[in-house]
Amino acid sequence: MLADSSIVVLALPQIYRELDTSVAGVTWVLISFNLVMALAAVPAAHLARRVGPGRAAAVGLAVFAGASLACAVSDQLSTLIAARCVQALGGAAAVTAVLELLPATVGSERRATAIWATAGATGAALGPAAGGLLTELVSWQSIFLIQLPIALAAAAPILAVAKHEAATGVLSAELRQTGRPHLLANLALALVSAAIAGALFLLVLLLIEGWRLSPIGAAIVVSVMPLSALLGSRLDRLVASARARAAAGAILVSGGLGGLALLPKAEVALTLPPQVMVGIGLALVLSALTETALSGRSPQAIHGGWTISARHAGVVIGLLAVTPIFTHDIAQQRQDAIDAGTAVILDSRVPPLLKLDLAQKIESRLDDEKGKVPTIGPAFEPLPDDPAERDEVVQLRDELQEQLNRGATHAFSPSFGLAALIGLLSLIPIAMARRVEL
Amino acid sequence: MGEAVRSRVLVGGALVAAVVLVGVYLAAGGSSYTPEKTQDPCKHRAWRSPEGLQEIAQQFTLSALDGAACQLGVSRETLARALATPEGRERFMERYEIGDARLARAVRAGLLRAVDDAEEAGALNPLLAAPLRETLRNIPLDQAIELINNAESLLDNVQGFLGPAQSFLEQFLP
Numbered sequence: 001m002l003a004d005s006s007i008v009v010l011a012l013p014q015i016y017r018e019l020d021t022s023v024a025g026v027t028w029v030l031i032s033f034n035l036v037m038a039l040a041a042v043p044a045a046h047l048a049r050r051v052g053p054g055r056a057a058a059v060g061l062a063v064f065a066g067a068s069l070a071c072a073v074s075d076q077l078s079t080l081i082a083a084r085c086v087q088a089l090g091g092a093a094a095v096t097a098v099l100e101l102l103p104a105t106v107g108s109e110r111r112a113t114a115i116w117a118t119a120g121a122t123g124a125a126l127g128p129a130a131g132g133l134l135t136e137l138v139s140w141q142s143i144f145l146i147q148l149p150i151a152l153a154a155a156a157p158i159l160a161v162a163k164h165e166a167a168t169g170v171l172s173a174e175l176r177q178t179g180r181p182h183l184l185a186n187l188a189l190a191l192v193s194a195a196i197a198g199a200l201f202l203l204v205l206l207l208i209e210g211w212r213l214s215p216i217g218a219a220i221v222v223s224v225m226p227l228s229a230l231l232g233s234r235l236d237r238l239v240a241s242a243r244a245r246a247a248a249g250a251i252l253v254s255g256g257l258g259g260l261a262l263l264p265k266a267e268v269a270l271t272l273p274p275q276v277m278v279g280i281g282l283a284l285v286l287s288a289l290t291e292t293a294l295s296g297r298s299p300q301a302i303h304g305g306w307t308i309s310a311r312h313a314g315v316v317i318g319l320l321a322v323t324p325i326f327t328h329d330i331a332q333q334r335q336d337a338i339d340a341g342t343a344v345i346l347d348s349r350v351p352p353l354l355k356l357d358l359a360q361k362i363e364s365r366l367d368d369e370k371g372k373v374p375t376i377g378p379a380f381e382p383l384p385d386d387p388a389e390r391d392e393v394v395q396l397r398d399e400l401q402e403q404l405n406r407g408a409t410h411a412f413s414p415s416f417g418l419a420a421l422i423g424l425l426s427l428i429p430i431a432m433a434r435r436v437e438l
Numbered sequence: 439m440g441e442a443v444r445s446r447v448l449v450g451g452a453l454v455a456a457v458v459l460v461g462v463y464l465a466a467g468g469s470s471y472t473p474e475k476t477q478d479p480c481k482h483r484a485w486r487s488p489e490g491l492q493e494i495a496q497q498f499t500l501s502a503l504d505g506a507a508c509q510l511g512v513s514r515e516t517l518a519r520a521l522a523t524p525e526g527r528e529r530f531m532e533r534y535e536i537g538d539a540r541l542a543r544a545v546r547a548g549l550l551r552a553v554d555d556a557e558e559a560g561a562l563n564p565l566l567a568a569p570l571r572e573t574l575r576n577i578p579l580d581q582a583i584e585l586i587n588n589a590e591s592l593l594d595n596v597q598g599f600l601g602p603a604q605s606f607l608e609q610f611l612p
Binding site: 238249277346347351 | 441444445446448449451452453455456457459460463464466467468469471472473474475476477492496500503513514515516518519522523526
């Protein structure tokens with residue numbers, strides 16, 4: 001569940017094409033889930049305390065599984081979004097209740113908190129790769145279907161706990177006074193989550209929609225982030241100060257996003273150093289802030305609910321902030337790129353009738369792609385028989401594709417820049433939280 | 439190494455890494471990796487060495503597109519793609535809310551500008567330019583577009599048709 005948002009990111013381009021919607025529309029598949037999670041996490045945690053975490057987790061997992069099935073069979077954007085909202089309700093109940101159950105399982109609250117925080121960071125980083133593989137090898141529906149057996153498998157041991165709760169009536173004895181949430185840590189968590197959501201969402205769209213990589217190709221590329229997150233979790237153990245880890249993580253996430261905003265060429269290799277920074281950064285900052293928000297606070301489910309709420313609210317803020325900017329920019333840059341490419345053809349020395357033929361084919365290609373960034377190669381097929389003319393046409397094709405690559409890459413720059421800025425803003429609450437040391 | 443030092447090294451290292459990455463990408467041209475800007479169609483563009491009928495036809499077409507695009511307030515490239523197919527033209531007219539009459543006026547204006555430019559570049563004899571202008575002022579839209587798309591045949595016909603007349607007239611010129 002903690003990985004859900006990031007798993008779905010890789011499937012968005014395919015959902016966007018199959019359900020015939022807009023980029024802004026398909027973003028609501030993510031926004032709706034995160035919005036409901038943000039709103040429901042704390043009430044769900046209170047509910048878990050009242051009815052028992054075992055029961056709450058079991059019911060939450062069942063709702064999540066049922067809604068996942070509904071997502072998989074949705075053939076319209078509206079039903080998919082509705083199912084995502086129900087999925088998030090179940091997810092909120094399960095995730096917050098599990099945090100209440102963890103200490104008894106792993107031995108201590110501190111260890112439970114660390115495991116839970118690491119699971120959140122790992123889930124966020126691993127999600128895109130898993131989503132990409134499933135989307136391309138099976139279908140976008142499979143990313144929801146696979147959540148069904150996973151949720152049911154997790155429900156089995158939890159049902160035993162629920163039965164134990166019902167038999168022993170331990171609930172009333174465990175109800176304690178709820179302390180105030182750690183505002184600064186949760187605020188920083190929201191801001192960093194907004195930046196990370198921007199990083200994942202925008203990078204996936206840049207790779208698939210801008211540079212025309214397949215979902216599996218994009219999944220392989222973005223796998224650099226979870227691998228780097230593993231490295232980040234090792235650094236995590238070297239420095240005890242949560243504030244230092246949070247600050248370093250936020251700086252790395254923002255620096256990586258700054259690099260993505262300033263890509264000097266449309267080359268996959270150039271996305272790798274920024275991704276390494278974002279990966280290491282997210283492992284450091286998410287675990288440090290989650291531990292900080294939960295440390296010394298009781299009950300864990302309620303404060304875990306606050307961190308879930310903050311993270312998902314951050315994702316919503318991030319998506320709402322970057323989506324209108326890049327959807328506007330991509331339309332403008334696409335037009336500029338096509339104009340620049342057409343200028344190359346018009347100013348070339350190929351025969352006028354060949355120019356006309358190319359202009360016609362490009363226009364048809366744009367029409368076929370319905371406002372998306374087109375692959376321009378087929379517009380130049382078949383190549384002329386005359387070797388000199390063929391060389392010139394190949395050069396024109398490459399120049400036009402280069403202009404499209406420039407346009408697609410540049411269209412994402414302001415959004416990556418904004419996400420980097422949001423990441424930097426998280427340093428303010430991190431710096432203000434002087435008494436957050438663990 | 440003490441905890442305070444490790445914390446400073448971690449934050450300082452992150453800061454250095456971020457600054458280096460952004461600096462390297464900026465130095466490599468990250469801020470200027472954008473599509474090249476197209477030229478303003480209202481600005482005059484000098485013809486490049488107009489020699490041979492095909493080259494003159496190319497320049498004539500580009501001038502005509504510039505002139506028409508300038509009148510319509512769009513780029514030369516957008517208009518070139520729009521005029522390439524009837525469907526493209528329909529979409530273009532709908533998108534920019536341009537009627538047949540306005541498009542016809544713009545295309546005729548473009549063709550007249552092309553004649554002016556050809557004359558200025560020494561690619562079209564003034565004796566041919568005058569009757570050509572008269573013809574173009576009243577030409578129907580479809581034919582005007584056809585002329586832009588196939589200027590070579592237009593110029594070939596004009597030269598072929600008026601060529602003997604020009605020789606005849608030149609006998610009477612001072």
